[in-house]
Amino acid sequence: MGKLEIVLNNFESMEVVPSLFVFMGNFCSHPFNLSFPSFSSLRLQFGKLGQMIAAHPHLKDHSRFLFIPGPEDAGPSTALPRCALPKYLTEELQKYIPNAIFSSNPCRIKFYTQEIVFFRQDLLYRMRRSCLISPSTEETDDYFEHLVATIIHQSHLCPLPLMVQPIIWNYDHSLHLYPTPHTIVLADKSERKVFKDTRITCFNPGSFSSDSTLVTYRPCTQEVEFPAS
Structure with missing residues (x-):
């Protein structure tokens, strides 16, 4: 957690701090x-x-x-x-940060008039693995742009076969992308990327x-910045 502490120290010194910090698993x-060895250890780390x-x-x-x-x-x-993290794991953290929010995955937030969708899934890898025909490189050879185009055109965050990614049907609406939100955060373990057009920032x-x-x-400006690592 040393790297995270450096980030927090940098923001702490600012006059105007971010309204929201978003932490996405794993x-x-x-x-x-x-077979997970220690639930209590993870609870302690959250504390x-x-x-x-x-x-x-x-x-x-x-x-x-x-x-x-x-x-x-x-x-x-x-x-x-996915439902929120179990309370058993997070209650130690909430003792120190009472206003911490533990949400489902995906998660939608409203910032004034904007809707922002957060989705934590290794979607790019799984979509490429399930792809039968390679996407056309005529317009772009960036796989992230192809991924964004796919989910926007499908109006669904996870257009994978059910045998690859099961979905709880009663809550499938939480994965819908219609009407299209202003911003989608596709958190993935692949390299960071940004795609913007007139309709959406992803x-x-x-x-x-x-x-x-x-x-x-x-x-307010839909501006995405990649701070130096």
């Missing part, structure tokens, strides 16, 4: 399943994260903190949408744990 380096955030009073008082589970985090199943912040990458986003 929150553990090992897949969370029945330490809460202490770290609380040590930055300017951020604690003026920012909100949103936590979205990843595909290998704790939960009843791997079907989408970006992948990359993996902070692996590459120390993060993204700063300004909804």
